[in-house]
Amino acid sequence: MKKTTYILNALLATSLLTAGDGLYGHIAAADTVHGNTSTVSTAVDSATPALKLLWQAQTNGSRLYEKQAPVINGLVYYAASGKLIAADLATGKVKWSIPGGQYPEVITGNSVFYITSSGNLVRADARNGKIIWKAKGIGTSPETGAHAGFVNGALIYFNENGGLAAYNPSNGKKKWENTALPMYASSLIGQYDGVLIVSSTIDNYRTQFFGLDPATGKQRWRTEGVYSFLAHRNGQLMMRRPPDLSTVTGGVAAPGYLVTWVQLSPRTGKVTKTENYTPLNDVSRLGNSYTLIKGPYLYTADGNLEKNEAFLRRYTLGQDSNAKPVSYEQYGKWLAGPENGMAFFSQGTELIGVKLGNLSKVSYGRFPTPVARVQAIGRGVFVSLDNGDFYLIEAATGKRLGRISTKATEIGNAYTVNGTLLVQTNKGLFAAALPKPLK
Numbered sequence: 001m002k003k004t005t006y007i008l009n010a011l012l013a014t015s016l017l018t019a020g021d022g023l024y025g026h027i028a029a030a031d032t033v034h035g036n037t038s039t040v041s042t043a044v045d046s047a048t049p050a051l052k053l054l055w056q057a058q059t060n061g062s063r064l065y066e067k068q069a070p071v072i073n074g075l076v077y078y079a080a081s082g083k084l085i086a087a088d089l090a091t092g093k094v095k096w097s098i099p100g101g102q103y104p105e106v107i108t109g110n111s112v113f114y115i116t117s118s119g120n121l122v123r124a125d126a127r128n129g130k131i132i133w134k135a136k137g138i139g140t141s142p143e144t145g146a147h148a149g150f151v152n153g154a155l156i157y158f159n160e161n162g163g164l165a166a167y168n169p170s171n172g173k174k175k176w177e178n179t180a181l182p183m184y185a186s187s188l189i190g191q192y193d194g195v196l197i198v199s200s201t202i203d204n205y206r207t208q209f210f211g212l213d214p215a216t217g218k219q220r221w222r223t224e225g226v227y228s229f230l231a232h233r234n235g236q237l238m239m240r241r242p243p244d245l246s247t248v249t250g251g252v253a254a255p256g257y258l259v260t261w262v263q264l265s266p267r268t269g270k271v272t273k274t275e276n277y278t279p280l281n282d283v284s285r286l287g288n289s290y291t292l293i294k295g296p297y298l299y300t301a302d303g304n305l306e307k308n309e310a311f312l313r314r315y316t317l318g319q320d321s322n323a324k325p326v327s328y329e330q331y332g333k334w335l336a337g338p339e340n341g342m343a344f345f346s347q348g349t350e351l352i353g354v355k356l357g358n359l360s361k362v363s364y365g366r367f368p369t370p371v372a373r374v375q376a377i378g379r380g381v382f383v384s385l386d387n388g389d390f391y392l393i394e395a396a397t398g399k400r401l402g403r404i405s406t407k408a409t410e411i412g413n414a415y416t417v418n419g420t421l422l423v424q425t426n427k428g429l430f431a432a433a434l435p436k437p438l439k
Contacts, residue, residue: 048391048400048401048402048403049401049402049403050402050403050404050405051392051401051402051403051404051432051435052432052433053404053430053431053432054090054091054092054420054431054432054433055087055091055092055431056092056428056429056430056431057078057080057085057087057092057428057429058080058081058427058428059078059079059080059424059428059429060079060080060081060103061410061425061426061427061428062079062102062103063103063424064410064411064412064413064424064425064426065412065413066412066413066424067413068107069415069417069422070103070104070107071089071107071415071417071422072107072108072109072126073109073126073127074088074089074090074418075087075088075089075095075126075127076088076089076417076422076429076431077103077104077107077112077126078103078429079101079102079103082099082100083097083098083099083100083101084097084098084101084102084103084104084112084114084124084129085097085101086112086126086129089417089418089420089422089431090420092431095128095129096128096129097129098124098129098131100116100117101114101116101122101124102114102115102116102117105147105148105149106148106149106150106155107126108126108150109126110125110126110127111123111124111125111126111132111169112124112126113148113155113169115137115146115147115148115157118137119136119137119138119139119146119159120134120135120136120137121134121135121136121137121148121155121157121167121172122134122135123169123172132172133171133172134172135167135172135173135174137157137159137165138157138159138163138164138165138177138179139159139161139162139163139179145160146158146159146160146161147160147186147188149188150169151188151190151191151196151214152191152214153169154166154167154168154169154175154214155167155168155169156188156196156198158183158186158188158198159183160183160184160185160186161183161184162179162181162182162183162184163177163178163179163180163181163183164177164178164181164183164186164198164217165177165178165217166214166217175217176215176216176217177217178212178217178218178219180219181198181200181210181219182200182202182208183198183200184200184201185200185201185204186198186199186200186201187199187200187229189209189229189237190232191214192232192235192237192266193235193266193267194214194267195211195212195213195214195220195266195267196211196212196213196214196217197209197210197211197212197237197266198210198212199229202224205226206224206225206226207224207225207226207227207228208222208223208224209222209223209224209227209229209237209264209269210222211266211267211268211269220269221268221269221270222269223264223269223270223271225241225244226241226242226243226244227239227240227241227262228240228242228291230261230291230292230293231293232266233293235266236263236264236265236266236272236273237263237264237265237266238261238262238263238293239261239262239263239264240259240260240261240288240291240300241260241261241262241274242260242286242288243256243257243260243283243284243286252284253281253282253284254282254283254284255279255280255281255282255283256279256280256282256283256286257276257277257278257279257280257283257321258277258278258279258280258283258286258300258302259276259277259278259291259298259300259302259315260274260275260276260277261274261275261298262274262275275317275318275321276321277298277315277319277321277323277325278321278322278325279321279322285304286302287302287303287304288300288301288302289301289302289303289310289334290310290312290334292338293317294338296316296317296318297314297315297316297317298314298315298316298317299312299313299314299315299338299343300312300313300315301313301334303333303334308333309333310333310334311327311328311329311333311334312327312328312329312331312334312337312343312345313325313326313327313328313329314326314328328343328345328354331343331345331347331352331354331361332345332346332347332350332352333345333346333347335351335371335373335374336373336374336375336376337356337374337376338356339375339376340376340377340378340395341355341356341357342354342355342356342376342395343356344374344376344381346370346371348366348370349366349367349368349369349370349371350363350364350365350366350367351363351364351365351366351367351371351374351383352364353381353395353398362395362396362398363398364381364383364393364398364400365398365400367383367385367389367391368385368387368389369385369386369387369389370385370386371383371384371385371386372384372385372386372411373411375413375414376395377414377415377416378416378438379394379395379396379437379438380392380393380394380395380401380416380434380438381393381394381395382414382423384411388405388406388407388408388409388411388425388427389403389404389405389406390403390404390405390406390411390414390423390430391403392404392421392434392435392438394437394438399437401435401437401438402432402435404423404430404432406423406425406427406430407427408425408426408427408428409426409427410425410426411423411424411425412424412425412426416434416438419433419434419439420432420433420434421433421434
């Protein structure tokens with residue numbers, strides 16, 4: 001997982017919520033969803049067959065939570081033993097490897113781009129591993145990390161030891177560099193309204209966003225605050241702003257709101273709109289696990305993180321600050337979603353899915369240990385348990401189609417590509433054929 005992702009998650013969970021701060025009164029008063037609560041057949045609780053693996057490979061456990069599958073043209077890419085490796089997706093057979101290579105930062109139709117441990121940016125042929133070009137990175141050796149991404153045809157390199165630069169992806173020539181920007185725990189947000197937007201952390205609590213000229217890399221504006229980027233919509237950057245607790249004295253109540261979201265202009269970095277939802281008597285120990293803007297709604301999972309709680313609520317954007325949110329608390333602790341039109345919850349070791357369109361409930365039964373993570377992909381629901389087991393479940397029926405015992409302490413993202421399931425873990429990469437109902 002990227003260091004950036006870890007720290008942003010930590011920023012969202014910097015404080016905890018106590019039952020006495022007034023939040024639970026709002027939960028009780030909130031509109032609660034009601035729908036069908038039928039469960040699936042008892043077949044979900046029967047023994048789940050072990051899924052036969054096509055292959056597995058040891059990796060260095062990096063980049064477990066990448067959004068895009070590290071696959072192109074029938075090859076899967078990973079890093080292990082100080083090498084960048086390309087293997088056949090169907091068989092796991094290694095096709096080529098590059099000593100000193102790292103997990104790809106960018107994969108295109110015919111190229112993989114990666115950063116060496118010394119900070120150099122490299123382009124290799126994705127089909128045969130031949131080095132096409134190598135360019136010197138900027139700043140000092142990136143012990144804390146360096147990353148790269150494509151934005152509007154340019155390859156943007158950012159070094160967490162400081163600075164970023166743009167390269168021509170065809171030949172590796174540097175277009176510009178800006179070594180003045182502090183880029184620790186940085187993110188490449190995107191280019192909007194002719195402005196390149198990047199962010200970094202200041203003190204593991206406050207963040208700073210920069211608007212840069214995409215042609216020269218020169219800074220146009222800087223905005224500092226307790227923000228996390230959500231989306232770009234209607235020409236605006238949409239951010240969630242957690243409570244600023246930097247000046248709050250311990251034991252003293254701090255009135256505030258459960259949710260505050262702001263809009264920033266990508267041209268100027270200035271706040272153009274602020275909306276607050278659900279006033280609270282005390283936000284000094286408020287914790288947030290998840291926020292998503294989808295259609296006209298804002299979904300947020302908040303609760304007492306000290307008790308490992310997270311309850312999902314839904315707000316309508318633009319509603320009055322005192323308007324009641326729609327609460328899904330009746331379904332249990334939030335785990336994931338909305339994904340593929342569903343949200344997922346746990347009650348003890350039982351997993352519950354709620355179809356948000358008609359609010360019908362599907363019970364996926366109980367598991368040997370608590371559910372750690374859920375992904376909804378296509379027709380499947382993929383479940384990771386605390387004990388390292390990974391389950392494949394048919395979303396519509398709840399039928400358990402197979403189980404992989406990874407023995408991993410951390411299971412990252414799963415991907416489905418060309419009928420093959422890939423599961424990334426800190427113990428390596430697992431590949432299996434998708435069961436027919438999930439194809």
